[in-house]
Amino acid sequence: MSTRESDxxxxxxxxxxxxxxxxxxxxxxxDKETLATCVGMIExxxxxxxxxxxxxxxxxxxxxxxxxxxxxxxR
Amino acid sequence: xxxxxxxxxLVSSVVAGARNNTHLKTDLVSHCQDILTSHIGQGQEPxxxxxxxxxxxxxxxxxxxxAASLKFTNLLSRLLDQPILSxxxxxxxxLHSLATSSxxxxxxxAFLSNITLPPPSRNVVPSPFDxxxxxxxxGGKSKAELLREHRRKTDLPQLxxxxxxxxxxxxxxxISGKFVRFSLHDDTDPEDMLVFLDDPRYVITAPIKAVIHxxxxxxxxxxxxxxxxxxxxxxxxxxxxxxxLCHHLQAQLTEYYRLIAILESQMASKSIHSGExxxxxxxxxxxxEMGLTLRRLDVWINEWRLRMRMMSICVEGARDAHGGALxxxxxxxxxxxxxxxxxxxxxxxxxxxKPFFATLHKWLFSGELYDPxxxxxxxxxxxxxxxxxxxxxxxxxxIGPPSGDGGFGGFGGEADDLxxxxxxxxxxxxxxYQFQKNMLPMFVGEAFxxxxxxxxKSLNFIRYSCHDSDWVVTREKMSNTGGTxxxxxxxxxxxxxxxxxQIASQRLFEVFIEKFKLLDHLCALKNYLMLGHGDFADxxxxxxxxxxxxPANTLYRHNLTATLxxxxxxxxxxxxxxxxxxxxxxxxxxxxxxxxxxxVFTLEYKVDxxxxxxxxxxxxxxxxxxxxxxxxxxxIEGALNKGWMRIAGGxxxxxxxxxxxxxxxxxxxxxxxxxxxxxxxxxxxxxxxxECSWKVLIDFLNKKEGDLDALINAxxxxxxxxxxxxxxxxxRAGKEENVLMQVKESFATILQFREASxxxxxxxxxxxxxxxxxxxTNRGVFTGAEGGEMQPPDALVKICDRLKEYSSSFSDRAxxxxxxxxxHPDLDCRFLGIRLSFSDFYKSKKAQ
Numbered sequence: 001m002s003t004r005e006s007d008x009x010x011x012x013x014x015x016x017x018x019x020x021x022x023x024x025x026x027x028x029x030x031d032k033e034t035l036a037t038c039v040g041m042i043e044x045x046x047x048x049x050x051x052x053x054x055x056x057x058x059x060x061x062x063x064x065x066x067x068x069x070x071x072x073x074x075r
Numbered sequence: 076x077x078x079x080x081x082x083x084x085l086v087s088s089v090v091a092g093a094r095n096n097t098h099l100k101t102d103l104v105s106h107c108q109d110i111l112t113s114h115i116g117q118g119q120e121p122x123x124x125x126x127x128x129x130x131x132x133x134x135x136x137x138x139x140x141x142a143a144s145l146k147f148t149n150l151l152s153r154l155l156d157q158p159i160l161s162x163x164x165x166x167x168x169x170l171h172s173l174a175t176s177s178x179x180x181x182x183x184x185a186f187l188s189n190i191t192l193p194p195p196s197r198n199v200v201p202s203p204f205d206x207x208x209x210x211x212x213x214g215g216k217s218k219a220e221l222l223r224e225h226r227r228k229t230d231l232p233q234l235x236x237x238x239x240x241x242x243x244x245x246x247x248x249x250i251s252g253k254f255v256r257f258s259l260h261d262d263t264d265p266e267d268m269l270v271f272l273d274d275p276r277y278v279i280t281a282p283i284k285a286v287i288h289x290x291x292x293x294x295x296x297x298x299x300x301x302x303x304x305x306x307x308x309x310x311x312x313x314x315x316x317x318x319x320l321c322h323h324l325q326a327q328l329t330e331y332y333r334l335i336a337i338l339e340s341q342m343a344s345k346s347i348h349s350g351e352x353x354x355x356x357x358x359x360x361x362x363x364e365m366g367l368t369l370r371r372l373d374v375w376i377n378e379w380r381l382r383m384r385m386m387s388i389c390v391e392g393a394r395d396a397h398g399g400a401l402x403x404x405x406x407x408x409x410x411x412x413x414x415x416x417x418x419x420x421x422x423x424x425x426x427x428x429k430p431f432f433a434t435l436h437k438w439l440f441s442g443e444l445y446d447p448x449x450x451x452x453x454x455x456x457x458x459x460x461x462x463x464x465x466x467x468x469x470x471x472x473x474i475g476p477p478s479g480d481g482g483f484g485g486f487g488g489e490a491d492d493l494x495x496x497x498x499x500x501x502x503x504x505x506x507x508y509q510f511q512k513n514m515l516p517m518f519v520g521e522a523f524x525x526x527x528x529x530x531x532k533s534l535n536f537i538r539y540s541c542h543d544s545d546w547v548v549t550r551e552k553m554s555n556t557g558g559t560x561x562x563x564x565x566x567x568x569x570x571x572x573x574x575x576x577q578i579a580s581q582r583l584f585e586v587f588i589e590k591f592k593l594l595d596h597l598c599a600l601k602n603y604l605m606l607g608h609g610d611f612a613d614x615x616x617x618x619x620x621x622x623x624x625x626p627a628n629t630l631y632r633h634n635l636t637a638t639l640x641x642x643x644x645x646x647x648x649x650x651x652x653x654x655x656x657x658x659x660x661x662x663x664x665x666x667x668x669x670x671x672x673x674x675v676f677t678l679e680y681k682v683d684x685x686x687x688x689x690x691x692x693x694x695x696x697x698x699x700x701x702x703x704x705x706x707x708x709x710x711i712e713g714a715l716n717k718g719w720m721r722i723a724g725g726x727x728x729x730x731x732x733x734x735x736x737x738x739x740x741x742x743x744x745x746x747x748x749x750x751x752x753x754x755x756x757x758x759x760x761x762x763x764x765x766e767c768s769w770k771v772l773i774d775f776l777n778k779k780e781g782d783l784d785a786l787i788n789a790x791x792x793x794x795x796x797x798x799x800x801x802x803x804x805x806x807r808a809g810k811e812e813n814v815l816m817q818v819k820e821s822f823a824t825i826l827q828f829r830e831a832s833x834x835x836x837x838x839x840x841x842x843x844x845x846x847x848x849x850x851x852t853n854r855g856v857f858t859g860a861e862g863g864e865m866q867p868p869d870a871l872v873k874i875c876d877r878l879k880e881y882s883s884s885f886s887d888r889a890x891x892x893x894x895x896x897x898x899h900p901d902l903d904c905r906f907l908g909i910r911l912s913f914s915d916f917y918k919s920k921k922a923q
Contacts, residue, residue: 008159011158012159015154015159018153018154019166023173025147026171028170033088034085034089038085040081041081041082043161053110054085054111055173057107058085059089062090062091065091065099
């Protein structure tokens with residue numbers, strides 16, 4: 001039972017590794033954790049292209065915000 | 076929502092600021108949910124293989140070495156082995172989408188500060204549609220691609236070029252192809268000669284059609300040329316020049332076949348190379364290095380197009396031109412600036428003119444016309460052709476070689492025979508061969524053409540009419556050692572023509588002068604017919620005189636010929652060669668009632684072939700005319716001589732009638748005037764006209780230049796000059812014979828005067844006899860003469876009247892003649908006028 005569980009975990013780990021490598025190859029700039037979250041969401045049925053759009057959106061948001069804290073810290 | 080926690084994690088992991096700010100976090104999460112529930116990315120078919128291809132191609136673009144692509148393939152296969160994920164495609168698609176979309180953001184400068192630069196990409200303008208576009212590799216679409224897409228949409232692909240090439244090769248041989256065929260109607264104009272078959276599955280584009288049109292022109296010309304060649308091969312009676320033209324064309328066509336065979340083998344190699352003709356996929360970019368395309372075919376054929384055109388032109392010309400004219404036609408194209416055309420026509424001409432030169436050689440060196448298809452510029456008159464052999468042989472037995480025993484008898488029976496054949500001579504020479512200017516090749520030139528014509532004619536004449544074929548044969552053998560005549564050696568041709576012409580005309584002169592004694596005959600004509608032999612003429616006049624005063628119908632030919640022979644024997648003429656004397660004959664012209672012997676008698680000189688070429692019947696007639704006039708003059712002279720002898724001798728010695736002495740004196744004066752007139756006339760004729768003309772002719776003969784035509788012309792000029800001057804002909808139309816008539820009338824007057832003076836003499840004679848008788852009777856001497864009765868005095872008056880009338884009429888005529896002669900356009904005739912009235916005798920008379 002536990003071996004099956006551990007097998008599952010290693011296999012999941014391997015899959016994630018592969019995907020991470022792919023992501024790096026494709027230059028997506030995702031870290032492993034976010035990638036795992038995204039893959040989880042995709043596995044649960046989220047449209048991959050929509051998710052990609054979300055990531056884009058969030059990154060845009062983050063870049064806007066990263067400009068703001070610089071001014072906010074002075075405040 | 077089960078997704079919310081995951082989303083929250085995502086938001087907080089990506090957006091650092093949201094980790095502490097819950098408000099922001101909830102905002103972002105709800106925003107993300109909106110996006111997720113939207114329709115982005117709907118309707119995408121889950122094809123992992125396809126997606127993998129796209130990604131790989133992109134990777135290839137970004138790193139052309141292929142290492143990244145290889146790594147991706149590797150990763151993908153490992154991923155597929157993993158059992159965990161149920162939606163591997165979706166995950167890969169997510170990564171891909173993120174990758175492509177993230178690349179867009181690279182340009183954003185704000186982003187650049189945060190994130191490390193991605194590996195440089197050559198893909199400058201990516202668009203979401205790239206995913207859809209299959210063939211897309213480079214940025215914009217080329218026109219060709221647009222066109223191809225358009226075609227694919229209209230569903231009419233271009234007809235495969237290989238098929239068209241096969242058709243084009245057929246077209247080049249004049250055969251209709253599968254898709255393109257020749258129009259069946261011959262009358263359509265060349266533009267519509269081709270018919271493209273409509274195939275609903277394919278289209279043939281206009282440029283391709285134009286190329287095929289160009290190619291098919293060659294095919295069309297080919298059919299014409301080959302049809303012509305075949306036509307001529309089958310047809311009988313095709314000229315030799317045309318035959319050689321056909322041969323040359325055939326050789327050219329064989330070359331053409333060879334080219335087509337090569338082209339065909341190229342096409343075959345291509346079809347093997349590509350493997351499939353029927354399923355032709357237009358390859359873009361990489362052209363076939365090997366094989367055949369329509370354009371290549373066009374280039375290959377290009378030179379042949381010109382050649383075919385030339386050939387076709389020749390063929391067209393050959394339809395209505397013939398022999399030399401055909402050579403001319405081709406020669407017309409040698410003066411072309413295009414070296415290709417020039418070379419082609421030169422070659423063609425070299426070939427085509429060979430039979431022409433063969434004929435020319437035969438004609439120029441042996442005088443034989445071998446021209447079975449009448450292509451040469453010398454044409455044989457068929458009606459004269461048989462004479463070549465019949466003519467001389469028929470004469471050979473008659474008066475051919477001078478035989479020792481040949482008297483005058485031989486002529487009698489053959490007279491009719493001769494007159495028939497005699498019209499041959501000159502006509503044979505002049506009409507047997509005709510010069511045809513339109514058949515003369517231009518590269519020979521007309522002057523040379525004439526020379527060639529004359530040379531061959533002379534040789535032919537020497538050979539057949541002069542029986543001197545040995546010489547011609549020898550000459551021919553000698554000439555064969557020299558090079559052959561050909562088109563490319565025009566200078567050599569001209570040299571040999573000149574040489575042959577010189578030799579032939581020289582030989583012709585030799586033959587005429589040495590073998591046929593032309594000079595002897597000319598002398599004979601001058602001596603006998605123009606009374607050059609004075610002693611002979613006097614003898615003849617003396618012997619014939621009494622019989623010629625008789626009526627013409629009492630004269631007999633044998634008497635005349637006998638008298639002629641007597642005259643010859645008793646004069647220097649007997650020393651002339653027998654051949655000349657044999658030909659001399661006396662005969663009477665056609666006479667009518669009342670004419671006397673003087674009017675109809677004539678001498679004749681018989682000529683035969685080949686001398687009659689020079690002494691043609693027409694000139695013989697002129698000789699006769701001259702003889703008649705000169706003979707008349709001679710007669711007057713003789714009559715005057717005799718009359719003078721009576722007057723001068725008799726009247727002074729025994730005609731003692733003193734009261735008539737003044738009358739006698741007057742008669743002597745008039746007769747002196749007449750004698751002066753006739754003597755001057757004779758001297759003029761013989762010295763100034765005949766001898767001067769003779770000298771010109773002899774000079775020409777000694778030069779030995781020119782051909783037989785020149786000889787004939789010289790003789791004709793000699794004769795014409797004499798006729799014109801002796802007859803005192805004036806060039807003014809209608810008045811040519813005015814002076815001649817006057818002279819002839821004055822001759823008649825002289826004869827009448829002579830008769831009257833004879834009467835007067837008789838009267839005086841009987842008167843003096845009567846007076847002598849009276850004197851004897853007075854002296855008582857019986858002399859037997861009865862004294863006779865007194866002649867009626869009116870008889871004396873009548874005679875004196877007639878004498879006066881004739882003398883004045885003669886004076887008037889002489890004066891008129893002198894007046895005419897003084898304004899005569901001919902200088903010699905004018906000079907005669909001066910001689911006649913040397914002391915202004917006639918002029919002063921008029922002034923009185």
